Amino acid sequence: MTLKFYMTPGSCSTGLHVLLEMLELPFEAYVLNLPAGDHRQPAYLALNPKGTIPALVLDDGQVLSEFQAIAFWLARRYPKAGLLPDDPLLAARALEWMDYVVGTVHGQGYTRLFTTEAYLPAGLSTDDQPAWRDAVQARGREIVTQAFALMEARLPEAGFAVGERFSVADAALLYVLFWADKTRLPLPPRCAALYQRLRAVPVVQQVLREEGYR
């Protein structure tokens, strides 16, 4: 059975799409329209009850969700591509980057910008909604901006996040840096330089083209 990849163009699944293409794996892509609520349809919830993308259905029919879990499985299942360093400390650093990007930059910061409604208290009057929305979004921008400042101090001047090779950490960094670009959030110099190096990777260019970005 071929791998089945559930994704949305320009979302966090883009990072995993890059890994799948780097590994040159045959897979079927299933595109979900999040604004239309495809991820809340019963057929998708039966597959991934969390109602989130990405999800990957493995050759034996098992379903994996969560960016880090899918990236880890791909890297360990196909180790020759070196997507997770052999060195234990470097591998731990790659996981550390992924967790920070997915859990904090995305999970605490960008979600306040992209799914603001989820942060509004129940029963809020229509009059109060604009001020609450602004406050939630301002907090989201603050979390992301603080995270970029922290990343700036830890990113290397050259190469990729944890060495000379593209790793699972870069797949995660790619999508939050891409979102900064799309939402015009300023990037400090090292973050911007890494983003340029990631955008120069041929597979990254191919995936962004496939997902409709030039």
Ligand SMILES: N[C@@H](CCC(=O)N[C@@H](CS)C(=O)NCC(=O)O)C(=O)O
């Ligand atoms: N922690 C999850 C986060 C996934 C996630 O939040 N994905 C977003 C798209 S980038 C999503 O599915 N949003 C729909 C929703 O939460 O309703 C992961 O690592 O996969």
